[in-house]
Amino acid sequence: MANGAAAASSSWTITVRINDAVYEREVEARKLLIHFVRDDLDLTGSHIGCDTGNCGACSMIVDGVLVKSCMLLAVQADGTTIETVEGLAAGGELTTLQQAFSDHHALQCGYCTPGMLMSATALLRTNSDPSDAEIKKALQGNICRCTGYWNIFEAVKAAAGSGA
Protein backbone atom coordinates (compact mmCIF):
# COMPACT_ATOMS: atom_id res chain seq x y z
CA MET A 1 0.00 0.00 0.00
CA ALA A 2 2.75 2.45 -0.95
CA ASN A 3 1.74 6.11 -1.22
CA GLY A 4 -1.81 5.29 -0.22
CA ALA A 5 -2.55 3.64 -3.57
CA ALA A 6 -4.30 0.29 -3.57
CA ALA A 7 -2.00 -2.51 -4.67
CA ALA A 8 -3.17 -5.69 -6.36
CA SER A 9 -1.84 -9.08 -5.38
CA SER A 10 -2.81 -12.70 -5.84
CA SER A 11 -1.71 -13.53 -2.30
CA TRP A 12 -2.68 -11.79 0.92
CA THR A 13 -1.99 -12.16 4.61
CA ILE A 14 -5.26 -11.89 6.46
CA THR A 15 -6.30 -11.81 10.09
CA VAL A 16 -9.73 -12.98 11.18
CA ARG A 17 -11.32 -13.60 14.54
CA ILE A 18 -13.49 -16.72 14.46
CA ASN A 19 -15.47 -17.72 17.54
CA ASP A 20 -13.03 -15.89 19.83
CA ALA A 21 -9.83 -17.28 18.32
CA VAL A 22 -7.64 -15.10 16.10
CA TYR A 23 -6.08 -16.59 12.99
CA GLU A 24 -3.46 -15.01 10.77
CA ARG A 25 -2.83 -16.84 7.51
CA GLU A 26 -1.60 -16.24 3.99
CA VAL A 27 -4.33 -16.90 1.44
CA GLU A 28 -4.63 -16.87 -2.31
CA ALA A 29 -6.99 -14.15 -3.46
CA ARG A 30 -9.05 -16.76 -5.32
CA LYS A 31 -9.81 -18.75 -2.17
CA LEU A 32 -13.44 -18.67 -1.02
CA LEU A 33 -14.09 -17.98 2.64
CA ILE A 34 -15.73 -21.38 3.16
CA HIS A 35 -12.61 -23.17 1.86
CA PHE A 36 -10.37 -21.05 4.04
CA VAL A 37 -12.39 -21.84 7.15
CA ARG A 38 -12.77 -25.56 6.44
CA ASP A 39 -9.47 -26.45 4.76
CA ASP A 40 -6.96 -23.99 6.22
CA LEU A 41 -8.39 -23.64 9.72
CA ASP A 42 -9.97 -27.12 9.99
CA LEU A 43 -13.26 -25.66 11.22
CA THR A 44 -15.42 -28.14 9.35
CA GLY A 45 -18.73 -27.37 11.05
CA SER A 46 -19.77 -25.12 8.18
CA HIS A 47 -20.71 -27.25 5.19
CA ILE A 48 -20.49 -26.97 1.43
CA GLY A 49 -23.77 -28.16 -0.05
CA CYS A 50 -23.96 -26.71 -3.52
CA ASP A 51 -21.02 -24.37 -3.89
CA THR A 52 -23.20 -22.16 -6.07
CA GLY A 53 -24.77 -19.85 -3.51
CA ASN A 54 -28.11 -21.61 -3.39
CA CYS A 55 -28.19 -23.98 -0.42
CA GLY A 56 -27.00 -21.91 2.55
CA ALA A 57 -25.13 -24.76 4.29
CA CYS A 58 -22.06 -22.51 4.40
CA SER A 59 -23.87 -19.62 6.14
CA MET A 60 -21.78 -17.68 8.65
CA ILE A 61 -22.19 -14.41 10.50
CA VAL A 62 -19.48 -11.96 9.43
CA ASP A 63 -19.29 -8.76 11.48
CA GLY A 64 -22.85 -9.37 12.59
CA VAL A 65 -24.16 -9.96 9.05
CA LEU A 66 -25.44 -13.34 7.83
CA VAL A 67 -23.72 -14.34 4.58
CA LYS A 68 -23.10 -17.38 2.44
CA SER A 69 -19.38 -17.96 2.75
CA CYS A 70 -19.09 -19.53 -0.72
CA MET A 71 -19.87 -16.14 -2.26
CA LEU A 72 -17.19 -14.23 -0.37
CA LEU A 73 -13.44 -14.41 -0.88
CA ALA A 74 -11.39 -15.20 2.20
CA VAL A 75 -9.35 -12.05 1.58
CA GLN A 76 -12.58 -10.01 1.81
CA ALA A 77 -13.00 -11.23 5.39
CA ASP A 78 -9.67 -9.71 6.47
CA GLY A 79 -10.13 -7.87 9.76
CA THR A 80 -13.62 -9.23 10.44
CA THR A 81 -15.11 -11.16 13.32
CA ILE A 82 -16.79 -14.36 12.13
CA GLU A 83 -19.25 -16.60 13.90
CA THR A 84 -19.63 -20.19 12.74
CA VAL A 85 -21.70 -23.06 14.10
CA GLU A 86 -18.78 -24.17 16.28
CA GLY A 87 -19.15 -20.96 18.27
CA LEU A 88 -22.78 -21.50 19.25
CA ALA A 89 -22.17 -24.05 22.00
CA ALA A 90 -18.85 -22.53 22.92
CA GLY A 91 -19.16 -23.45 26.59
CA GLY A 92 -20.11 -27.03 25.79
CA GLU A 93 -23.76 -26.31 26.42
CA LEU A 94 -26.22 -26.13 23.55
CA THR A 95 -27.87 -22.79 22.89
CA THR A 96 -31.64 -22.62 23.35
CA LEU A 97 -31.98 -22.78 19.58
CA GLN A 98 -29.76 -25.85 19.26
CA GLN A 99 -31.68 -27.58 22.07
CA ALA A 100 -34.92 -26.71 20.30
CA PHE A 101 -33.58 -28.33 17.10
CA SER A 102 -32.89 -31.48 19.12
CA ASP A 103 -36.24 -31.42 20.92
CA HIS A 104 -38.23 -30.92 17.72
CA HIS A 105 -36.29 -33.40 15.55
CA ALA A 106 -35.34 -30.52 13.28
CA LEU A 107 -32.61 -32.50 11.59
CA GLN A 108 -32.33 -35.82 9.88
CA CYS A 109 -29.07 -36.13 7.94
CA GLY A 110 -27.86 -32.90 9.55
CA TYR A 111 -26.04 -31.58 6.53
CA CYS A 112 -27.99 -28.32 6.32
CA THR A 113 -28.12 -27.85 10.10
CA PRO A 114 -25.07 -25.59 10.56
CA GLY A 115 -26.48 -23.14 8.04
CA MET A 116 -30.01 -23.39 9.44
CA LEU A 117 -28.69 -22.65 12.92
CA MET A 118 -26.73 -19.61 11.78
CA SER A 119 -29.69 -18.20 9.83
CA ALA A 120 -32.06 -18.74 12.76
CA THR A 121 -29.49 -17.32 15.18
CA ALA A 122 -29.22 -14.18 13.02
CA LEU A 123 -33.02 -13.88 12.91
CA LEU A 124 -33.57 -14.24 16.66
CA ARG A 125 -30.81 -11.77 17.42
CA THR A 126 -32.63 -8.95 15.62
CA ASN A 127 -36.20 -10.19 16.08
CA SER A 128 -36.89 -12.03 19.32
CA ASP A 129 -40.57 -12.52 18.53
CA PRO A 130 -40.77 -13.32 14.80
CA SER A 131 -44.09 -14.07 13.10
CA ASP A 132 -44.52 -17.36 11.24
CA ALA A 133 -43.96 -15.52 7.97
CA GLU A 134 -40.81 -13.87 9.29
CA ILE A 135 -39.36 -17.25 10.33
CA LYS A 136 -40.07 -18.71 6.91
CA LYS A 137 -38.58 -15.69 5.16
CA ALA A 138 -35.47 -15.87 7.36
CA LEU A 139 -34.85 -19.51 6.39
CA GLN A 140 -35.48 -18.98 2.69
CA GLY A 141 -31.77 -19.09 1.87
CA ASN A 142 -31.28 -22.50 3.45
CA ILE A 143 -32.26 -25.69 1.68
CA CYS A 144 -33.09 -28.92 3.53
CA ARG A 145 -33.79 -32.09 1.56
CA CYS A 146 -34.85 -34.30 4.48
CA THR A 147 -37.24 -32.65 6.85
CA GLY A 148 -39.72 -30.80 4.69
CA TYR A 149 -38.77 -27.81 6.85
CA TRP A 150 -41.67 -28.16 9.24
CA ASN A 151 -39.73 -29.34 12.28
CA ILE A 152 -37.07 -26.73 11.64
CA PHE A 153 -39.77 -24.07 11.60
CA GLU A 154 -41.25 -25.49 14.83
CA ALA A 155 -37.84 -25.49 16.50
CA VAL A 156 -37.16 -21.86 15.62
CA LYS A 157 -40.64 -20.89 16.77
CA ALA A 158 -40.12 -22.70 20.07
CA ALA A 159 -36.72 -21.13 20.62
CA ALA A 160 -38.18 -17.69 19.93
CA GLY A 161 -41.02 -18.35 22.35
CA SER A 162 -38.60 -19.29 25.09
CA GLY A 163 -36.78 -15.97 24.81
CA ALA A 164 -33.66 -17.25 23.05
Add this chain to the structure above:
Amino acid sequence: MLLREVEYAKPSSVAEALALLVADDGARALAGGQTLINVMKARAASPDMLVDLNGIDELKGIELAGDGTLSIGPMTTYSEIVGSAEAKARPILGEVCAQIADVQVRNRGTIGGNVCANDPTNHLPPLVAAVGATFHIAGRDGVRVVPADEFFLGVYLTAVGPGELLTRITIPAGKGDGFAAVTLGADGTCIANAAASVNGSVRVVLGCVDAVPVVVSPAAADDESVRAAVRGAGLRPPGDVHASSDYRTHLAEVLAVRAVRTAVERAGG
Protein backbone atom coordinates in the same frame (compact mmCIF):
# COMPACT_ATOMS: atom_id res chain seq x y z
CA MET B 1 -14.94 -24.63 -6.04
CA LEU B 2 -11.55 -23.34 -7.00
CA LEU B 3 -11.56 -20.10 -8.91
CA ARG B 4 -9.02 -19.38 -11.60
CA GLU B 5 -6.05 -17.50 -10.19
CA VAL B 6 -6.90 -13.84 -9.80
CA GLU B 7 -5.35 -10.71 -8.39
CA TYR B 8 -7.25 -8.73 -5.80
CA ALA B 9 -7.12 -5.10 -4.74
CA LYS B 10 -9.20 -3.18 -2.24
CA PRO B 11 -9.10 0.55 -3.03
CA SER B 12 -10.55 3.05 -0.58
CA SER B 13 -11.62 5.72 -3.09
CA VAL B 14 -13.25 5.95 -6.50
CA ALA B 15 -10.06 7.52 -7.87
CA GLU B 16 -7.97 4.56 -6.73
CA ALA B 17 -10.49 2.08 -8.11
CA LEU B 18 -10.57 3.84 -11.49
CA ALA B 19 -6.78 3.84 -11.64
CA LEU B 20 -6.77 0.08 -11.19
CA LEU B 21 -9.60 -0.50 -13.70
CA VAL B 22 -8.01 1.75 -16.34
CA ALA B 23 -4.56 0.19 -15.95
CA ASP B 24 -5.67 -3.39 -16.56
CA ASP B 25 -8.11 -4.49 -19.29
CA GLY B 26 -8.71 -7.70 -17.37
CA ALA B 27 -9.71 -5.93 -14.15
CA ARG B 28 -13.34 -6.11 -13.06
CA ALA B 29 -15.14 -4.32 -10.26
CA LEU B 30 -16.34 -6.60 -7.48
CA ALA B 31 -19.48 -5.29 -5.79
CA GLY B 32 -21.49 -7.67 -3.58
CA GLY B 33 -20.17 -10.68 -5.45
CA GLN B 34 -23.48 -12.55 -5.34
CA THR B 35 -23.39 -12.91 -9.12
CA LEU B 36 -19.75 -12.40 -10.09
CA ILE B 37 -18.22 -14.94 -7.70
CA ASN B 38 -20.58 -17.62 -9.00
CA VAL B 39 -19.96 -16.65 -12.59
CA MET B 40 -16.24 -17.01 -11.89
CA LYS B 41 -16.78 -20.47 -10.40
CA ALA B 42 -18.44 -21.50 -13.66
CA ARG B 43 -15.56 -19.89 -15.61
CA ALA B 44 -18.17 -17.86 -17.47
CA ALA B 45 -16.02 -14.87 -16.49
CA SER B 46 -12.34 -15.01 -15.71
CA PRO B 47 -11.11 -11.57 -14.73
CA ASP B 48 -7.38 -11.12 -14.16
CA MET B 49 -8.02 -8.76 -11.28
CA LEU B 50 -10.87 -8.08 -8.90
CA VAL B 51 -11.18 -4.49 -7.73
CA ASP B 52 -13.19 -4.84 -4.53
CA LEU B 53 -15.47 -1.83 -4.04
CA ASN B 54 -16.48 -2.77 -0.50
CA GLY B 55 -13.91 -0.44 1.06
CA ILE B 56 -15.12 2.70 -0.75
CA ASP B 57 -17.37 4.67 1.59
CA GLU B 58 -18.32 7.25 -1.07
CA LEU B 59 -20.12 4.49 -3.00
CA LYS B 60 -22.39 3.65 -0.07
CA GLY B 61 -25.42 5.16 1.56
CA ILE B 62 -28.73 6.76 0.67
CA GLU B 63 -29.45 10.49 0.71
CA LEU B 64 -32.84 12.14 0.41
CA ALA B 65 -32.86 15.65 -1.06
CA GLY B 66 -35.40 18.33 -0.17
CA ASP B 67 -37.37 17.71 -3.38
CA GLY B 68 -37.67 13.99 -2.62
CA THR B 69 -34.93 12.88 -5.00
CA LEU B 70 -33.06 9.85 -3.73
CA SER B 71 -29.35 9.54 -4.29
CA ILE B 72 -28.25 5.96 -3.74
CA GLY B 73 -24.67 4.76 -3.62
CA PRO B 74 -24.29 1.72 -5.88
CA MET B 75 -22.63 -0.28 -3.08
CA THR B 76 -25.76 -0.01 -0.95
CA THR B 77 -27.04 -3.53 -0.23
CA TYR B 78 -30.60 -4.72 -0.77
CA SER B 79 -30.95 -5.15 3.00
CA GLU B 80 -29.84 -1.56 3.57
CA ILE B 81 -32.42 -0.32 1.08
CA VAL B 82 -35.13 -2.45 2.73
CA GLY B 83 -34.24 -0.98 6.14
CA SER B 84 -33.67 2.61 5.02
CA ALA B 85 -36.02 5.35 6.20
CA GLU B 86 -34.85 7.57 3.32
CA ALA B 87 -35.60 4.92 0.69
CA LYS B 88 -39.25 4.95 1.76
CA ALA B 89 -39.51 8.12 -0.31
CA ARG B 90 -39.92 5.67 -3.20
CA PRO B 91 -41.49 2.69 -1.39
CA ILE B 92 -41.32 0.31 -4.35
CA LEU B 93 -37.52 0.14 -4.04
CA GLY B 94 -37.55 -1.51 -0.61
CA GLU B 95 -40.51 -3.69 -1.54
CA VAL B 96 -38.76 -5.17 -4.54
CA CYS B 97 -35.36 -5.47 -2.84
CA ALA B 98 -37.09 -7.54 -0.12
CA GLN B 99 -38.12 -10.04 -2.84
CA ILE B 100 -34.62 -10.71 -4.12
CA ALA B 101 -33.34 -14.22 -3.34
CA ASP B 102 -32.83 -14.64 0.42
CA VAL B 103 -31.50 -12.90 3.52
CA GLN B 104 -27.89 -13.85 2.91
CA VAL B 105 -27.90 -12.61 -0.67
CA ARG B 106 -29.74 -9.41 0.31
CA ASN B 107 -27.12 -8.75 2.97
CA ARG B 108 -24.29 -8.74 0.42
CA GLY B 109 -25.87 -8.00 -2.96
CA THR B 110 -25.95 -4.36 -4.06
CA ILE B 111 -28.20 -2.19 -6.22
CA GLY B 112 -25.20 -1.21 -8.34
CA GLY B 113 -24.15 -4.79 -8.87
CA ASN B 114 -27.67 -5.80 -9.80
CA VAL B 115 -28.11 -3.11 -12.48
CA CYS B 116 -24.54 -3.34 -13.81
CA ALA B 117 -24.80 -7.12 -14.18
CA ASN B 118 -27.95 -6.53 -16.26
CA ASP B 119 -28.89 -10.17 -16.18
CA PRO B 120 -32.23 -10.13 -18.05
CA THR B 121 -33.86 -12.01 -15.14
CA ASN B 122 -32.77 -9.49 -12.49
CA HIS B 123 -35.41 -7.54 -10.60
CA LEU B 124 -33.87 -4.09 -10.59
CA PRO B 125 -33.17 -3.21 -14.25
CA PRO B 126 -36.88 -2.95 -15.16
CA LEU B 127 -37.63 -1.26 -11.85
CA VAL B 128 -35.01 1.48 -12.12
CA ALA B 129 -36.08 2.03 -15.72
CA ALA B 130 -39.73 2.40 -14.66
CA VAL B 131 -38.98 4.93 -11.91
CA GLY B 132 -36.80 7.02 -14.22
CA ALA B 133 -33.45 6.58 -12.51
CA THR B 134 -30.33 8.31 -13.74
CA PHE B 135 -26.86 6.85 -13.50
CA HIS B 136 -23.64 8.70 -12.70
CA ILE B 137 -20.68 7.03 -14.36
CA ALA B 138 -17.12 8.03 -13.55
CA GLY B 139 -14.25 7.47 -15.95
CA ARG B 140 -10.92 9.00 -16.78
CA ASP B 141 -12.64 12.03 -18.34
CA GLY B 142 -14.85 12.77 -15.37
CA VAL B 143 -18.44 11.93 -14.57
CA ARG B 144 -21.25 11.59 -17.11
CA VAL B 145 -24.93 11.22 -16.34
CA VAL B 146 -26.92 8.60 -18.26
CA PRO B 147 -30.72 8.15 -18.17
CA ALA B 148 -32.17 4.69 -17.61
CA ASP B 149 -33.33 4.40 -21.24
CA GLU B 150 -29.70 4.62 -22.37
CA PHE B 151 -28.13 2.65 -19.53
CA PHE B 152 -28.99 -0.95 -20.47
CA LEU B 153 -27.27 -1.94 -23.70
CA GLY B 154 -27.41 -5.72 -23.90
CA VAL B 155 -27.28 -8.94 -21.93
CA TYR B 156 -24.72 -8.33 -19.13
CA LEU B 157 -23.89 -5.05 -20.84
CA THR B 158 -24.53 -1.48 -19.67
CA ALA B 159 -23.29 2.03 -20.36
CA VAL B 160 -20.61 1.48 -17.73
CA GLY B 161 -17.70 0.67 -20.02
CA PRO B 162 -14.20 -0.67 -19.39
CA GLY B 163 -12.27 1.60 -17.04
CA GLU B 164 -15.48 3.15 -15.72
CA LEU B 165 -17.42 2.92 -12.49
CA LEU B 166 -21.05 3.55 -11.57
CA THR B 167 -20.82 6.04 -8.71
CA ARG B 168 -24.40 7.13 -8.01
CA ILE B 169 -27.99 6.31 -8.88
CA THR B 170 -30.56 9.08 -8.52
CA ILE B 171 -34.27 8.40 -8.42
CA PRO B 172 -36.97 11.08 -8.45
CA ALA B 173 -39.76 11.20 -5.87
CA GLY B 174 -42.94 9.25 -6.51
CA LYS B 175 -45.28 6.68 -5.05
CA GLY B 176 -47.44 5.47 -7.95
CA ASP B 177 -45.37 2.40 -8.66
CA GLY B 178 -46.02 -1.32 -9.01
CA PHE B 179 -44.03 -4.48 -9.58
CA ALA B 180 -45.17 -7.98 -10.43
CA ALA B 181 -43.21 -11.13 -11.19
CA VAL B 182 -43.58 -14.84 -11.71
CA THR B 183 -40.59 -16.47 -10.07
CA LEU B 184 -39.00 -19.87 -9.54
CA GLY B 185 -40.26 -20.42 -6.01
CA ALA B 186 -40.98 -17.59 -3.59
CA ASP B 187 -38.52 -14.73 -4.16
CA GLY B 188 -36.61 -16.81 -6.70
CA THR B 189 -35.25 -15.98 -10.12
CA CYS B 190 -37.77 -14.19 -12.30
CA ILE B 191 -39.34 -16.05 -15.21
CA ALA B 192 -40.98 -12.79 -16.21
CA ASN B 193 -41.47 -9.48 -14.44
CA ALA B 194 -42.94 -6.04 -14.99
CA ALA B 195 -42.50 -2.70 -13.27
CA ALA B 196 -44.95 0.16 -13.69
CA SER B 197 -45.02 3.81 -12.79
CA VAL B 198 -48.01 6.11 -13.17
CA ASN B 199 -46.49 9.28 -11.81
CA GLY B 200 -47.85 11.53 -14.56
CA SER B 201 -47.84 9.29 -17.62
CA VAL B 202 -48.12 5.49 -17.62
CA ARG B 203 -44.79 3.76 -18.01
CA VAL B 204 -44.37 0.00 -18.00
CA VAL B 205 -41.04 -1.80 -18.21
CA LEU B 206 -40.90 -5.53 -18.93
CA GLY B 207 -38.09 -7.78 -17.74
CA CYS B 208 -36.94 -11.27 -18.86
CA VAL B 209 -38.35 -10.81 -22.38
CA ASP B 210 -35.39 -9.29 -24.20
CA ALA B 211 -31.69 -8.49 -23.77
CA VAL B 212 -32.59 -5.21 -22.10
CA PRO B 213 -35.68 -4.04 -20.20
CA VAL B 214 -38.47 -3.26 -22.68
CA VAL B 215 -40.22 0.07 -22.13
CA VAL B 216 -43.84 0.36 -23.21
CA SER B 217 -46.05 3.42 -22.84
CA PRO B 218 -49.76 2.56 -22.65
CA ALA B 219 -52.11 5.37 -23.67
CA ALA B 220 -54.01 4.90 -20.41
CA ALA B 221 -53.81 2.84 -17.22
CA ASP B 222 -56.84 0.62 -17.83
CA ASP B 223 -56.25 -3.11 -18.36
CA GLU B 224 -57.08 -3.12 -22.06
CA SER B 225 -54.76 -0.20 -22.85
CA VAL B 226 -51.92 -1.90 -20.99
CA ARG B 227 -52.55 -5.23 -22.74
CA ALA B 228 -52.67 -3.50 -26.12
CA ALA B 229 -49.41 -1.69 -25.46
CA VAL B 230 -47.62 -4.91 -24.48
CA ARG B 231 -49.01 -6.70 -27.54
CA GLY B 232 -47.86 -3.79 -29.67
CA ALA B 233 -44.29 -4.16 -28.40
CA GLY B 234 -43.86 -7.24 -30.63
CA LEU B 235 -42.13 -9.27 -27.96
CA ARG B 236 -40.20 -12.34 -29.01
CA PRO B 237 -38.73 -13.50 -25.72
CA PRO B 238 -36.45 -16.51 -25.44
CA GLY B 239 -37.97 -19.84 -24.42
CA ASP B 240 -36.32 -22.09 -21.89
CA VAL B 241 -37.06 -24.97 -19.54
CA HIS B 242 -39.17 -22.69 -17.34
CA ALA B 243 -41.30 -20.99 -19.96
CA SER B 244 -41.75 -21.16 -23.71
CA SER B 245 -41.49 -17.97 -25.71
CA ASP B 246 -45.26 -17.85 -26.09
CA TYR B 247 -45.87 -18.35 -22.38
CA ARG B 248 -43.36 -15.66 -21.47
CA THR B 249 -45.13 -13.30 -23.87
CA HIS B 250 -48.41 -14.13 -22.14
CA LEU B 251 -46.85 -13.56 -18.70
CA ALA B 252 -45.49 -10.17 -19.77
CA GLU B 253 -49.03 -9.03 -20.59
CA VAL B 254 -50.52 -10.37 -17.37
CA LEU B 255 -47.74 -9.00 -15.17
CA ALA B 256 -47.89 -5.59 -16.86
CA VAL B 257 -51.58 -5.37 -15.96
CA ARG B 258 -50.89 -6.41 -12.35
CA ALA B 259 -48.05 -3.91 -11.97
CA VAL B 260 -50.11 -1.06 -13.40
CA ARG B 261 -53.09 -1.88 -11.18
CA THR B 262 -50.82 -1.67 -8.13
CA ALA B 263 -49.27 1.55 -9.39
CA VAL B 264 -52.68 3.16 -9.93
CA GLU B 265 -53.81 2.12 -6.47
CA ARG B 266 -50.67 3.57 -4.87
CA ALA B 267 -50.86 6.78 -6.89
CA GLY B 268 -54.38 7.44 -5.68
CA GLY B 269 -53.81 6.39 -2.09
